[in-house]
Amino acid sequence: MRIKRIAAGILAAAAVLSLSLTLFACGKKSDKTLYIYNWSEYIPQEVYDLFRQETGIEVKETTFEDNEEMLAKLEAQGASRYDLVVPSSYVIGIMKQKGYIQPIEKDKVPNLKNISADALGKNFDPNNEYSLPYMATMTVIAVNVPKLAELGVEIKSLNDLLDPRLEKNLVVVDDQRELISAALKATGQDPDTQDEATILGTLDWLIALKKNVKEFSTNNSKVALETNSVAAGLVFNLDAGLAIFENPDITVIYTTEPCELAMDNFVITAGAKHKDYAQQFIDFVYRPEIYKMILDEFPGVCLNDAAKALLDEDYLANPGATVDSYELGRAHITQDVGDAVEYYDDVYTKMKIN
Amino acid sequence: MKKWFSRKLAPIIMVAPTTVWMILFIFIPMIIVLIVSLVRKDTGGGIIYELSGNGYAEMFKIEYLRIILKSLWVALEATVICLALGYPFAFIISKLPKKYINFCVMLIMLPFWINSVIRIYGWDTLLRDEGVLNKLLMSWHIIKHPIVMMKTEGAVLFGLVYELLPFMVLPLYTSISKLDNSMVEASADLGATRPRTFTRVVLPLTMPGIFAGSIQTFIPALGLFYIGDMMGGARYMYIGNLINNQFGSGRNWPLGAALSIFLIVLTLVMMRQYAKVGNLEDMA
Numbered sequence: 001m002r003i004k005r006i007a008a009g010i011l012a013a014a015a016v017l018s019l020s021l022t023l024f025a026c027g028k029k030s031d032k033t034l035y036i037y038n039w040s041e042y043i044p045q046e047v048y049d050l051f052r053q054e055t056g057i058e059v060k061e062t063t064f065e066d067n068e069e070m071l072a073k074l075e076a077q078g079a080s081r082y083d084l085v086v087p088s089s090y091v092i093g094i095m096k097q098k099g100y101i102q103p104i105e106k107d108k109v110p111n112l113k114n115i116s117a118d119a120l121g122k123n124f125d126p127n128n129e130y131s132l133p134y135m136a137t138m139t140v141i142a143v144n145v146p147k148l149a150e151l152g153v154e155i156k157s158l159n160d161l162l163d164p165r166l167e168k169n170l171v172v173v174d175d176q177r178e179l180i181s182a183a184l185k186a187t188g189q190d191p192d193t194q195d196e197a198t199i200l201g202t203l204d205w206l207i208a209l210k211k212n213v214k215e216f217s218t219n220n221s222k223v224a225l226e227t228n229s230v231a232a233g234l235v236f237n238l239d240a241g242l243a244i245f246e247n248p249d250i251t252v253i254y255t256t257e258p259c260e261l262a263m264d265n266f267v268i269t270a271g272a273k274h275k276d277y278a279q280q281f282i283d284f285v286y287r288p289e290i291y292k293m294i295l296d297e298f299p300g301v302c303l304n305d306a307a308k309a310l311l312d313e314d315y316l317a318n319p320g321a322t323v324d325s326y327e328l329g330r331a332h333i334t335q336d337v338g339d340a341v342e343y344y345d346d347v348y349t350k351m352k353i354n
Numbered sequence: 355m356k357k358w359f360s361r362k363l364a365p366i367i368m369v370a371p372t373t374v375w376m377i378l379f380i381f382i383p384m385i386i387v388l389i390v391s392l393v394r395k396d397t398g399g400g401i402i403y404e405l406s407g408n409g410y411a412e413m414f415k416i417e418y419l420r421i422i423l424k425s426l427w428v429a430l431e432a433t434v435i436c437l438a439l440g441y442p443f444a445f446i447i448s449k450l451p452k453k454y455i456n457f458c459v460m461l462i463m464l465p466f467w468i469n470s471v472i473r474i475y476g477w478d479t480l481l482r483d484e485g486v487l488n489k490l491l492m493s494w495h496i497i498k499h500p501i502v503m504m505k506t507e508g509a510v511l512f513g514l515v516y517e518l519l520p521f522m523v524l525p526l527y528t529s530i531s532k533l534d535n536s537m538v539e540a541s542a543d544l545g546a547t548r549p550r551t552f553t554r555v556v557l558p559l560t561m562p563g564i565f566a567g568s569i570q571t572f573i574p575a576l577g578l579f580y581i582g583d584m585m586g587g588a589r590y591m592y593i594g595n596l597i598n599n600q601f602g603s604g605r606n607w608p609l610g611a612a613l614s615i616f617l618i619v620l621t622l623v624m625m626r627q628y629a630k631v632g633n634l635e636d637m638a
Contacts (some may be wrong), residue, residue, distance in 0.1 A: 001416075045634075066602060066603065068601075068602040068603045068604075068605060069601075069602050071398060071399045071605075072399050072400070072602065075399055075400040091398075094397075094398040097398075098398065098400075168502070168505075174583075174588045175603070176601070176603050183366075210589070211627030213587070213589060214505050214587055214589075215505050215588070215589070216583075216587055216588035216589060217583075217587065217588065223478075226427055226483075227482060227483070227484050228483070228484055229483050229484065255420050261566075268430060336398075338397055338398075339397050341603070341604070341605050342604075342605075342606070344603075345599065345600075345603060345604040345605075345606070346417075348603075349417050349418075349421075349591060349596070350417055350589040352419055352588075352589075352590065352595075353420050353421055353424070353590070353591055
């Protein structure tokens with residue numbers, strides 16, 4: 001009886017202790033911390049480590065997989081939970097409108113001079129008041145040259161992706177805006193249309209595309225390319241670049257239609273507790289050697305002229321990592337479509353169940 | 355004082371953490387989902403606090419109904435296959451010599467020690483066109499061209515069965531090991547053939563296990579959306595993907611929440627059915 005009572009006491013104590021530990025463990029944190037909310041696989045850990053060594057500021061990174069996931073989290077948890085966020089161009093308008101972001105003090109970011117003039121003053125933030133460019137991602141067509149030759153297929157237009165000989169031989173990003181933009185461009189229409197009938201009209205094109213798609217994958221497309229699982233892909237240049245480094249049979253080709261481009265930007269949240277740290281970090285990333293370090297790991301589109309001068313030969317020779325500058329210039333920057341997103345979601349769902 | 359402690363306070367302290375846990379992580383989130391399902395959606399995601407039935411009304415689009423039916427069908431297929439594989443499997447384990455039983459049960463639990471997403475990635479390495487299995491078969495000249503196994507509907511079903519088989523086997527094992535052998539002997543003594551003994555004695559007595567296992571397989575099978583993405587190449591949409599989409603690129607939280615409520619209600623109905631037929635002890 002006595003043993004039982006002692007055991008009960010110990011158990012109760014343990015229960016209380018563990019509960020209080022979980023409740024109070026969260027309360028303790030270091031003051032010099034920068035909270036960044038970023039795409040997964042976009043800034044390597046070494047950059048954060050170097051920043052800490054130099055400034056003593058610890059960077060805590062939380063990651064997201066797409067802009068909408070990021071918006072949802074800011075909506076649900078409040079933007080001020082993070083100091084620095086890295087959204088794509090087309091959601092910056094929404095973030096401004098919802099009051100999630102505040103102006104950046106550009107004089108605190110002297111290395112901004114390294115950033116290419118082409119990357120500044122875009123229509124989503126004409127004076128770069130709220131956003132400063134980080135990197136860009138261009139959606140390109142990556143092809144497996146021997147596989148495509150074996151099939152006898154040549155890709156000159158987005159419409160060639162519908163060639164029946166490519167049946168179940170494509171990897172494409174699992175992203176409704178990207179694929180519907182492709183359908184709209186292929187059929188000669190405005191890729192940012194908000195017109196219901198036009199958007200729903202892409203269904204046939206999308207269904208034809210789906211017949212050729214082996215895998216819809218936003219984050220893993222490089223594996224499908226690398227392992228020769230598919231003959232071609234509509235993928236982000238970063239993934240194409242990584243696949244090309246691993247598999248020399250892969251290359252990038254361009255079509256008559258312009259590519260889709262997303263500019264990813266640094267923004268500082270409205271209630272940021274560490275605005276200074278955030279600006280310091282942006283400035284740090286803009287240093288040519290740091291920016292190059294990032295590109296070596298994640299070969300997005302380089303927007304830093306000073307870093308461009310440092311890039312290795314095999315980086316410049318990789319058509320996924322270093323995209324064609326003419327194509328970059330004429331690429332279409334994805335815009336927000338407001339409430340028309342409903343029609344985009346609708347036609348995408350219809351394609352998926354077909 | 356001591357008596358008071360052991361009689362009143364100790365049980366409260368023991369139960370409190372679980373209760374707090376349940377309220378914080380199950381009850382409150384459910385209420386939030388319910389609220390979100392009943393308000394209006396905001397442009398760019400998020401919600402406006404105005405009562406609205408749109409979330410539920412939009413559920414009845416023909417495409418969504420097709421997705422729901424398809425998800426139910428795939429979950430049913432996975433459950434039936436798990437049952438067909440799991441029943442003999444559990445039977446064999448329960449008839450093993452005592453010293454091996456614990457070891458075998460541990461082997462069933464072993465996969466839970468590794469994150470399920472990582473295990474699914476493992477299948478990709480094994481089964482893709484240039485994967486280990488295809489390469490082996492080709493080097494042995496059994497096949498000339500790789501067999502396409504990954505990114506198909508079959509692969510999705512395989513992934514579900516692989517992931518959920520333990521949830522079927524464990525309750526079946528519990529139920530079957532409780533089966534009193536003298537019943538089987540009595541049936542044989544009274545002249546029943548072996549198939550008849552199975553259908554009239556063994557099957558009814560292990561029904562609670564069958565029911566528990568089926569529910570524990572069927573319900574998670576509805577929600578495992580990443581298996582459709584990773585094994586099926588996201589070529590098909592299941593109810594899990596649909597819900598996930600509404601909170602993401604679809605920017606329609608009320609619809610996503612309404613679909614979640616539908617799943618929760620479906621689960622509750624099935625649990626109730628189970629409580630009637632089976633015996634809750636076998637749920638563990």
